[in-house]
Amino acid sequence: MQWLNWKVSGAVSRSREFNTGHEAVPLIVVEPPDDDLESGDIASPKTLPHANSSFSDTSQSQLSALFNTLVRILSYVWIALRPRIFSGPQDRQLGPTDWLSGVRGVASLFVMFSHIRVNLFGDVGHGWSSEHPRFLELPIIRLAYSGGAMVTLFFIVSGYALSYRTLSLMRERTPDHFKIFKSLASSVFRRAIRLYIPVFVLAFIQLWTLYFRLQAPPPSEPRASTVLSLLGWWIEAVANALNPFDRNLPAAFNAPLAKIEMVWWTIPTEYRGSLVVFVVLLVLSQTRNLVRSLALVTYLLWATYIGQWEIFLFTAGIVCCDLHLSRQSRATKAALTLGDETPAATPSRKGWKVVINLCLSSLALVPTLYILGAPEGWMVPDDWPGYGDAPFYHTLRIWTPQSWKGNTVAGDFWRCLAAVAFILLVDNTRFLRRLFEFPLSQYLADISFSLYLLHPITLKCIGNRMFSHIDRWVDGVSNYWLKQFLRVVLVSILFGPILFWVSELGATYLDQMSVKFAKWAESKFRSGRETAIALPDTDNATTDQSRWVNTNENVEVVQVRHGQDIGDADGHHQPSPSSDVGTNRLQ
Numbered sequence: 001m002q003w004l005n006w007k008v009s010g011a012v013s014r015s016r017e018f019n020t021g022h023e024a025v026p027l028i029v030v031e032p033p034d035d036d037l038e039s040g041d042i043a044s045p046k047t048l049p050h051a052n053s054s055f056s057d058t059s060q061s062q063l064s065a066l067f068n069t070l071v072r073i074l075s076y077v078w079i080a081l082r083p084r085i086f087s088g089p090q091d092r093q094l095g096p097t098d099w100l101s102g103v104r105g106v107a108s109l110f111v112m113f114s115h116i117r118v119n120l121f122g123d124v125g126h127g128w129s130s131e132h133p134r135f136l137e138l139p140i141i142r143l144a145y146s147g148g149a150m151v152t153l154f155f156i157v158s159g160y161a162l163s164y165r166t167l168s169l170m171r172e173r174t175p176d177h178f179k180i181f182k183s184l185a186s187s188v189f190r191r192a193i194r195l196y197i198p199v200f201v202l203a204f205i206q207l208w209t210l211y212f213r214l215q216a217p218p219p220s221e222p223r224a225s226t227v228l229s230l231l232g233w234w235i236e237a238v239a240n241a242l243n244p245f246d247r248n249l250p251a252a253f254n255a256p257l258a259k260i261e262m263v264w265w266t267i268p269t270e271y272r273g274s275l276v277v278f279v280v281l282l283v284l285s286q287t288r289n290l291v292r293s294l295a296l297v298t299y300l301l302w303a304t305y306i307g308q309w310e311i312f313l314f315t316a317g318i319v320c321c322d323l324h325l326s327r328q329s330r331a332t333k334a335a336l337t338l339g340d341e342t343p344a345a346t347p348s349r350k351g352w353k354v355v356i357n358l359c360l361s362s363l364a365l366v367p368t369l370y371i372l373g374a375p376e377g378w379m380v381p382d383d384w385p386g387y388g389d390a391p392f393y394h395t396l397r398i399w400t401p402q403s404w405k406g407n408t409v410a411g412d413f414w415r416c417l418a419a420v421a422f423i424l425l426v427d428n429t430r431f432l433r434r435l436f437e438f439p440l441s442q443y444l445a446d447i448s449f450s451l452y453l454l455h456p457i458t459l460k461c462i463g464n465r466m467f468s469h470i471d472r473w474v475d476g477v478s479n480y481w482l483k484q485f486l487r488v489v490l491v492s493i494l495f496g497p498i499l500f501w502v503s504e505l506g507a508t509y510l511d512q513m514s515v516k517f518a519k520w521a522e523s524k525f526r527s528g529r530e531t532a533i534a535l536p537d538t539d540n541a542t543t544d545q546s547r548w549v550n551t552n553e554n555v556e557v558v559q560v561r562h563g564q565d566i567g568d569a570d571g572h573h574q575p576s577p578s579s580d581v582g583t584n585r586l587q
Helices: 051-081 098-120 141-145 147-170 177-211 227-241 256-260 262-283 289-306 309-341 347-372 393-398 413-427 430-435 439-446 448-473 480-525
Strands: 005-008 027-030 532-536 545-550 555-560 581-585
Touching: 098 141, 098 147, 098 413, 098 439, 098 448, 098 480, 147 177, 147 262, 147 309, 147 413, 177 227, 177 256, 177 262, 177 448, 177 480, 227 256, 227 262, 256 262, 262 309, 262 448, 289 309, 309 413, 347 413, 347 430, 413 430, 439 448, 448 480
Parallel strands: none
Antiparallel strands: 005 027, 532 545, 545 555, 555 581
């Protein structure tokens, strides 16, 4: 019997008999050497790859794809959560008001110090006294943990920053009132969203930390015992904080939002003061520069007389900004008028001028910081022994106006005046401005709001537990100053990076997102509605015309009656066309 030995050919070709996509393997018939059947006459079968080998290759490819996906996810998480120190240097162009942000950043850091000081140096914090002299209680030194003085600076900086753009538009050679009104309307709409979204989100989170008793030590709060009472507390805090007509001072610590976190008592006050700034600017939007400056000073004197310290501080911020723009305008006009005719100052003359300015600024800075760093006693009587016996402080308390007595620490009369003097001094001294434009100051400026909001909950959930461990570690050190030094170093190394990292996350995902959301909400709120503003033409009183501004298309339509001329966007008059309506693009 003749057996056929089938071998698989190595060549694979496409079969014409099969559909495209199938492969036919041709077989070659080989004749055996003889007819006898022996074991060696049967060729070994050629088998296809085993199924386990295919499964192994598939598993390896799946594991490789899973690993690549995991690496990609982790890289995204790292990019989203990495501290800024690992992001490399960032190039930034400093603006004219960035030093203000630097002041706000340093002030936020000092507010944080004021609360950590309670854990580290519980016996330190009163006014300097000859009976118990302490270095950290010296008047100017104690500014590093004077929370009330920093709140005073916050409100002045806010008044300055919020009014800068609007006052700049008012001081243009030909003020565009539509731009002014549009800027004010946008600011009013976005202010509450920008301020309150981070606060309400963090308040919601902090209430849950109370519910799950994550804070150390866990406070006994009956309203945090059930979910319904917790949500009711949060809703009450939101509704109460959004009311700008409830002054709630000096008992702001009793507000529902402040009951969640005491540090947040300033947020409703900040919102109310911001609205005051916008209303004042709206009232003065069509006045001349001199009239506006006199009106601002008059309003500031009125706020001083009635003793409403927060209105005084926000208005003082507007006045400081107006003085800055007035000085800048005079310098620009002088440069344009004199031009190259002004003789260049010699290097020696410039050097002496810098030295004199620096000396005068330093002489003015010392008493300003001395008054600004006065002892702080929250809700204490005038004869509180914690004020100490440092010179002049007792005299200043006696000479406090009656309408200012009973205010909170941030609303102390002399402290408010010193804060205004400090802002004016920094604004007019290049050396001091440079201090707040350094990279460290600008870094603190970027995270200032989130650092202010987040440091209390970070202290309560993480810091207090960490401090208790640190106290046990250094408890065996007998020398007092060495023990305090070790505590400060360990807190700075262990807790500091966590706090700043959390603040960076808050700045990125709460602060910046709220700003973007406010802009988005404003665009959606005002889209799809055809609105126009009728503005009287005050530039040409003899021309009987009205200017209608389409707020959606940013188009200015000038309707001319009686065949008058049409003004273009630059104020030049053009001959009237056949139609009585002209259109100008607003810049």
